[in-house]
């Protein structure tokens with residue numbers, strides 16, 4: 504039998520909720536970060552780089568590398584590996600520096 | 607020759623001397639550009655200087671920077687001749703700015719008056735309601751650490767320059783430089799390019815030079831699309847630079863960088879070598895920048911850094927031989943303009959050392975101008 508991290512720590516999480524990623528509904532557990540919830544849902548990339556338009560997601564997973572930047576509720580450059588996800592959050596793929604409105 | 611200090615000034619001096627065929631040892635107690643050069647910005651400005659010896663030095667220096675960029679390639683220095691734009695908040699400030707621009711013009715500075723309705727063409731994101739500005743096409747920038755390293759490399763390529771890092775000067779007398787790591791070096795002359803610490807070097811030789819640290823903070827924003835095209839600052843900045851008060855002066859100079867972040871600098875205050883982070887100073891800089899560019903209000907600051915400018919009481923550098931010790935050449939005290947003034951400073955030092963007619967009268971920079979009792 505394959506055991507997931509929740510079984511390993513014998514977690515009894517509270518009720519799951521939904522948030523939106525690029526308009527699609529994604530299910531998350533209370534206490535998860537945006538990155539954890541996106542990973543669990545099978546999304547590995549949520550940013551395109553400034554110079555080569557290359558895909559990026561979580562790298563260090565602990566707030567140090569800034570690779571996981573994402574747009575959260577309209578604010579760009581949020582570190583997905585640190586930001587807790589909340590019910591109804593609007594998460595969007597970040598394009599480049601995330602400040603297209605200033606162009 | 608021994609050059610003490612591997613910052614921008616020491617690098618430029620080593621290069622100028624080596625290119626004249628002299629053999630040079632460059633000493634630094636730390637790494638290359640570990641001093642103020644590695645902790646500041648690289649604005650090359652004529653716009654912030656009133657007529658006088660510093661402006662004369664700056665005009666020559668900016669010409670030399672242009673030559674260096676041609677010789678070494680602009681990428682080796684990250685040289686960007688982007689020009690400066692000084693803006694005035696109200697009519698009176700604009701009138702004063704125009705008057706000072708006319709005077710600068712007489713000293714070889716190119717100035718272009720920009721009426722209020724034309725500011726947006728130069729800087730589309732500038733705040734509305736400003737009274738006008740002056741455009742200074744000569745203002746430019748380099749990446750200081752890169753530029754100093756490039757000059758040291760070029761100097762070493764002559765085969766006449768030795769770089770001794772991690773070597774502290776502990777004693778100084780005619781013909782002899784004592785160090786902790788390489789014993790005693792014998793030399794004809796010494797160039798004191800130890801920046802904010804030059805007073806200590808002078809003291810080792812029994813000379814006095816009242817160099818003090820003047821702290822400055824720079825804010826770095828998150829990467830942005832090209833938002834700021836020139837070096838933009840409000841006209842009050844010039845008064846801040848010239849202030850002799852120890853208290854805080856700040857008026858933001860805002861500029862974009864090739865990598866994306868916008869740099870907002872810099873504050874000026876005399877608080878000794880206190881490295882503490884001063885949140886009120888940072889907040890004031892940020893507010894001033896957002897006043898010039900309202901779009902910055904929504905932008906986050908990623909970090910701030912600080913450095914200690916080498917300050918002399920009359921805001922002029924000390925360049926030339928010590929009056930009582932003709933073997934000891936001072937090349938220090940450039941305060942907030944050491945990057946801009948480095949090539950012309952080095953040229954002056956080299957000409958004076960070579961006994962050549964200098965390109966300008968060095969008397970205003972004479973190290974003897976501070977009487978002993980003042981120190």
Ligand SMILES: Cc1cc2nc3c(=O)[nH]c(=O)nc-3n(C[C@H](O)[C@H](O)[C@H](O)COP(=O)(O)OP(=O)(O)OC[C@H]3O[C@@H](n4cnc5c(N)ncnc54)[C@H](O)[C@@H]3O)c2cc1C
Nearest residue numbers: 613615635641642643646649775801822913943944945946
């Ligand atoms: C925040 C800030 C912003 C700035 N912005 C600008 C700008 O936009 N444009 C501009 O032109 N200038 C600017 N400046 C000023 C500029 O950085 C300085 O004027 C310049 O770097 C001075 O260079 P230097 O070579 O004299 O000194 P430094 O770079 O400090 O070099 C002196 C060297 O001497 C060494 N040394 C000291 N004591 C000893 C010893 N006993 N033995 C051996 N070595 C020793 C030190 O280790 C150091 O490396 C700014 C400064 C700050 C702080």
Ligand code: FES
Nearest residue numbers: 562564566569584
């Ligand atoms: S994954 Fe490295 S900072 Fe988020």
